[in-house]
Amino acid sequence: MVVDSHVHIFPHLGGANGFPTVRDHLLFLQLYAATHSNPVRRLRDHRLADDCRPLAGPPTSPDALLDADFRVGRFGRLEWTLGGEDYYLQFFPPSLQQMESPPEFMLQQMAHAGIDCAVLQNAHLYGRLDDYFAAAARRYPGRFIGLASIDEARADTPAELRRLRRSIEELGLRGLYYANRGLFTEGYRRGFDDGSFDGFWEEVRRLRIPVFWELQGIPEPTRENLLAEVERLNRWAENFPDIPCVYTHGFPPDLVLDPPEPLLRLFRRDQFLFEILYPIHWGRDHRFPYPELRPVLRSLYHLVGAERLVWGSDMPNVERNCTYRQALDYLFINMDFVRPSELELIVGGNILRLFAVRSTGSEPG
Structure with a gap:
């Protein structure tokens, strides 16, 4: 059974999508676009304009x-206007013409690529999609595992705790998606390890759900800032060692090949699984099947073992660099040094174990 640990379904991105207002949603879309590594282009002639x-x-x-x-534009574009000139970031593939990814679209993608089940990650740029995910899991049992969202800056409030309980206990979502960039709305006044959030994390522990971490260097995505957040995650893990976690998006190849001490300490923590998710970044400047990643994947394997690695695609975004099938095939091509039984763990078994789902097809949704 092949399980993709990183998939997105969403209604049209131009709506509120679970936020109180469209403006609240677009704030996060603009943050992600403004700090993204893809180049900015001028709309009228597609020339590079990265200073805009x-x-x-x-x-x-x-x-x-x-x-x-x-x-939100069309054809995968996020757009804005400065000085009377229109600019855009190609955040999604041009084939995403209507800027939506409904469940039926993703199921067809999965069928074509040979994917049996997908974990629905709940990043703010798509919305706060708890109800949307729950409806998809109910309609298509066994195909989707939904994660809950949280307003990270207000996670210590009774309203957010009630929302989390509802998502898990009533809607049937199976884990929490947590992004440190969510603390942007209060100017990063507190980190996720701040004692004021301990009650929230105790509730996560009580609910017995895993946390999928989207961790970025903040406020800017530099190496130094990323390692500071990894160190913060180590401190958090000291206080909550029994909360299972998935570190999403993986790490840059240079950090994996020569891990600094904060990362080595994180790799040693058995509560963490680590997502292998390279084509979404690496595929922009490198050609499939990405043979340069072979030593990186080998290093990851030796650092944490096959039992703590999970494969994810970041569909539909990854199709700006490669096909869905290629986002899986490169792993089989470049990890031919591991046993087939270990690859089965990486591409499904470990995630199924995390959610205590039998690979015989019992319902995960």
């Missing part, structure tokens, strides 16, 4: 985002 991001300075708070008529 919709950002006034370091992204330390919402005040850093420019009033630039930020909007």
Whole structure:
């Protein structure tokens, strides 16, 4: 059974999508676009214009985002206007013409690529999609495992705790998606390891759900800032060693080949699984099947073992660099040094074990 640990379904991105207002949703879309590694282009002629991001300075708070008529375009584009000129970031593949990824679309993609089940990751740029995920899991039992969202900056409030309980206990979602960039809305005044959030983490522990971490260097995505957040995650794990976790998006190849001490300590923590997710980044500047990643994958394997690695695609985004099938095939091509039984763990068995789902097809949704 092949399980993709990293998939997105979503309604049209131009709506509120679970946020109180469309503006609240677009704030996160603009943050992700302004700090993304893909180049900015001028819309009228597609020329590079990387100095025209919709950002006034370091992204330390919402005040850093420019009033630039930020909007959702078509054909995979996020668009904005500065000085009367339109610009865009190719965030999704051009084939995402209507800027939506409904469950039926993703099921067809999965059927074509040979994927049996998908974990639905709940990043803010798509919305707060708890109800949307729950409806998809009910309609298509056994195909989707949904993760809950949280307003990270308000996770210590009774309202957010009630929302989390509802998502898990009533909607049937199976884990929590947590992004440290969610703390952007309060200017990164607190980190996720701040004692004021201990009650929230105790509730996560009580619910016995895994946490899928989206960890970025903040406020800017530098190596130094990323390692500071990894160190913060180590501190958090000291206090909550019994909460199972998945570190999503993986690590840059240079950090895997020569891991600094904070990362080595994280790799030693048995509560963590680590997501292998390279084509979404690596595929922009490298050609399939990415043979340069072979030593990186070998290093990961030796650092944590096959039992703590999970494969994810980041569909539909990854199709801006390669096909869905290629996002899986490169792993089989470049990890031919591991036993077939270990590959089965990486591409499904470990995630099924995390959610205590039998590979015979029992319902995960």
